[in-house]
Amino acid sequence: MRDVAVVGFAQAPAVRETHGTTNGVEMLVPVFHEVLGGLGLAKSDIDFWCSGSSDYVAGRAFSFIAAVDAIGAFPPINESHVEADAAWACYEAWVKIQTGEVDVALVYGFGKSSAGKLRRVMTMQLDPYTVAPLWPDSVSVAGLQARAGLDQGIWTEQQMAEVAVRSRADAKSNPLAQVKGDVTVDDLLTRPYLADPLRKHDCAPVTDGAAALVLAAEDRARELAERPAWITGIAHRVDSANLGGRDLTTSPSTVAAARDAGFDKVDVAELHAPFTHQELLLRNALGLNGSRINPSGGALCGNPMFSAGLIRIGEAARQISGGHADRALAHATSGPALQHNLVCLMEGRD
Amino acid sequence: MTSLSAPLNVEFDYTRSLGPVLGRFMTGLRDRRIEGVRGDDGRVHVPPVEYDPVTARKLTEWVEVAAAGTVRSWTWVSEPDDGQPLTRPFAWALIQLDGADTSILHAVDVPSSDDIHTGMRVRVRWATDPVGSIHDIACFEPGEAVETQAGQGEAVTMVTTPVRLAYTHTASAEETRYLNGLQEGRLLGQRCPACQKVYIPPRGACPTDGVPTVDEVELPDHGTVTTFCIVNVPFLGQRIAPPYVAAYVLLDGADIAFQHLILGCDASSVRMGMRVKAVWRPRAEWQQSLANIDHFEPSGEADAPFETYSQHL
Ligand SMILES: [Zn+2]
Numbered sequence: 001m002r003d004v005a006v007v008g009f010a011q012a013p014a015v016r017e018t019h020g021t022t023n024g025v026e027m028l029v030p031v032f033h034e035v036l037g038g039l040g041l042a043k044s045d046i047d048f049w050c051s052g053s054s055d056y057v058a059g060r061a062f063s064f065i066a067a068v069d070a071i072g073a074f075p076p077i078n079e080s081h082v083e084a085d086a087a088w089a090c091y092e093a094w095v096k097i098q099t100g101e102v103d104v105a106l107v108y109g110f111g112k113s114s115a116g117k118l119r120r121v122m123t124m125q126l127d128p129y130t131v132a133p134l135w136p137d138s139v140s141v142a143g144l145q146a147r148a149g150l151d152q153g154i155w156t157e158q159q160m161a162e163v164a165v166r167s168r169a170d171a172k173s174n175p176l177a178q179v180k181g182d183v184t185v186d187d188l189l190t191r192p193y194l195a196d197p198l199r200k201h202d203c204a205p206v207t208d209g210a211a212a213l214v215l216a217a218e219d220r221a222r223e224l225a226e227r228p229a230w231i232t233g234i235a236h237r238v239d240s241a242n243l244g245g246r247d248l249t250t251s252p253s254t255v256a257a258a259r260d261a262g263f264d265k266v267d268v269a270e271l272h273a274p275f276t277h278q279e280l281l282l283r284n285a286l287g288l289n290g291s292r293i294n295p296s297g298g299a300l301c302g303n304p305m306f307s308a309g310l311i312r313i314g315e316a317a318r319q320i321s322g323g324h325a326d327r328a329l330a331h332a333t334s335g336p337a338l339q340h341n342l343v344c345l346m347e348g349r350d
Numbered sequence: 351m352t353s354l355s356a357p358l359n360v361e362f363d364y365t366r367s368l369g370p371v372l373g374r375f376m377t378g379l380r381d382r383r384i385e386g387v388r389g390d391d392g393r394v395h396v397p398p399v400e401y402d403p404v405t406a407r408k409l410t411e412w413v414e415v416a417a418a419g420t421v422r423s424w425t426w427v428s429e430p431d432d433g434q435p436l437t438r439p440f441a442w443a444l445i446q447l448d449g450a451d452t453s454i455l456h457a458v459d460v461p462s463s464d465d466i467h468t469g470m471r472v473r474v475r476w477a478t479d480p481v482g483s484i485h486d487i488a489c490f491e492p493g494e495a496v497e498t499q500a501g502q503g504e505a506v507t508m509v510t511t512p513v514r515l516a517y518t519h520t521a522s523a524e525e526t527r528y529l530n531g532l533q534e535g536r537l538l539g540q541r542c543p544a545c546q547k548v549y550i551p552p553r554g555a556c557p558t559d560g561v562p563t564v565d566e567v568e569l570p571d572h573g574t575v576t577t578f579c580i581v582n583v584p585f586l587g588q589r590i591a592p593p594y595v596a597a598y599v600l601l602d603g604a605d606i607a608f609q610h611l612i613l614g615c616d617a618s619s620v621r622m623g624m625r626v627k628a629v630w631r632p633r634a635e636w637q638q639s640l641a642n643i644d645h646f647e648p649s650g651e652a653d654a655p656f657e658t659y660s661q662h663l
Binding site for chain 1: 352353358360364366368372375376393395396397399403422423424425426427431432433434435442443444446452453454455456457463468483484485509511513515516517518519520521522523525553554555556557558559560561562
């Protein structure tokens with residue numbers, strides 16, 4: 001295996017609504033400028049580009065092709081795309097570097113979630129024969145999952161509110177976060193339900209955003225970064241598409257991905273949990289005791305569709321490159337109620 | 351300047367073939383019968399799955415289950431959305447039907463969130479006119495199963511599932527200038543600061559350099575046909591009777607051609623290098639649209655030499 005590290009990361013501000021198009025160009029141009037400029041790289045130094053986005057979020061076909069304009073794709077570039085969170089584009093880029101064909105890859109994701117009614121757009125992820133025709137939305141599906149854990153005493157509404165309070169407090173030091181500030185558990189629990197048992201604070205905001213991350217192999221990584229975040233393992237697994245056939249209170253696919261990635265113990269974890277109970281679920285499933293969770297504020301404080309998972313990898317890598325952690329775990333999710341999960345483990349080497 | 355935006359409603363009626371497993375399930379619903387399939391671990395899956403989720407083996411043992419069961423989880427919908435089973439507030443629930451080991455996701459019709467709880471017994475409320483779709487279960491309601499009159503008929507093999515999604519489509523700042531220019535009968539392009547190429551429509555990023563185009567350039571409404579095709583095939587929504595010509599027109603001073611119609615001459619006389627000019631619709635009909643130019647027609651000038659457009663093909 002080749003040693004591969006995250007050497008650079010940048011993201012657009014997480015905001016409720018941008019004025020740009022759904023092809024992400026306006027958000028991506030400054031993000032590329034920042035991440036390449038920070039590394040002293042030109043676009044010609046990138047051997048492979050890989051993106052994650054969704055035409056359902058954009059409401060148009062081939063939006064990811066229009067996004068390639070932001071790169072400046074002449075002379076022709078080596079490019080690929082996944083219709084999934086860009087964390088999965090990161091996985092593809094890591095595999096591409098393993099083939100030995102490329103040394104430096106730029107991974108990016110974007111989504112203008114505000115273009116449509118996001119919770120309804122996400123219905124298109126569900127079984128198209130027996131579930132999607134009824135139009136259950138993504139918040140309702142998460143509500144079914146939250147209730148299952150509450151009923152079984154696995155988590156409480158109090159604990160869920162505590163996750164929101166801690167996330168918003170941590171987000172105060174994240175200049176790009178959308179939701180931040182000081183709130184109390186008691187106050188949050190007096191607020192009305194959005195989708196009983198979920199209150200507004202239990203749900204990630206609707207966010208427009210984009211992010212880019214640079215991966216480099218071996219000596220190239222050592223040249224580009226003072227303290228590269230070396231990827232020691234990356235894996236993804238998926239649970240059944242049949243919601244009613246799953247135990248929604250745990251996540252076998254996350255556990256399997258973590259095991260395959262070689263998870264043992266980390267200083268910090270960035271978990272892609274768009275709902276408060278999902279953070280509790282993931283912490284339980286992974287046994288994350290004593291690790292700092294989501295110092296960025298996490299997806300609850302900014303959830304740009306199709307880049308929020310990639311941002312977890314970027315934020316975890318930043319903890320290592322900044323010297324705040326030696327070992328970090330990043331998690332990304334896709335599909336309804338944590339159906340598909342990716343775990344990326346990174347370490348700093350001194 | 352605010353960017354132009356407009357509603358974009360995306361609609362499509364997907365017709366899906368069901369195959370042997372979902373076909374049998376939907377046929378059952380049409381006949382007011384619910385059938386699941388037994389997995390390798392003995393669990394009965396409702397809705398049925400084609401392959402075992404653990405062993406991936408094809409499953410074939412069918413089991414009829416009851417039209418009543420137990421709520422295993424639920425959430426409340428205070429504002430029902432388009433296409434959902436009920437138009438008044440309702441609960442989504444995961445319901446484990448008697449005889450099944452997995453749960454089915456559906457709506458439960460109760461007056462308020464105080465009237466539902468996990469463990470509650472619910473029964474199917476059948477649709478009045480079943481057709482062989484998940485909507486044949488209109489919803490669930492509190493109570494135990496009651497005898498129903500079984501229907502029968504041809505096997506159900508297809509299902510139609512309409513998708514309706516509403517978006518706001520936003521033009522970029524550059525496209526907005528271009529569209530506003532068209533409203534005034536002007537053709538506004540922009541020049542890339544890096545490669546100096548003139549794009550019409552202007553771009554959020556030059557596809558070569560990845561930087562926004564900036565300097566505005568007004569272009570004339572005449573140019574050169576760089577390449578073209580003769581449309582001979584009729585299609586849904588066609589506005590002109592075939593044969594007619596769709597061509598790439600390179601406006602004088604532009605570096606990228608755009609597609610438009612060439613009318614006002616025999617389709618067979620259109621050629622690469624042909625000089626053309628815009629035929630505008632009446633001013634009263636102008637909008638923020640390239641449709642303000644109805645079509646292009648031959649200008650009568652001598653053909654442009656190949657070298658003048660060879661880099662723009
Ligand atoms: Zn250029």
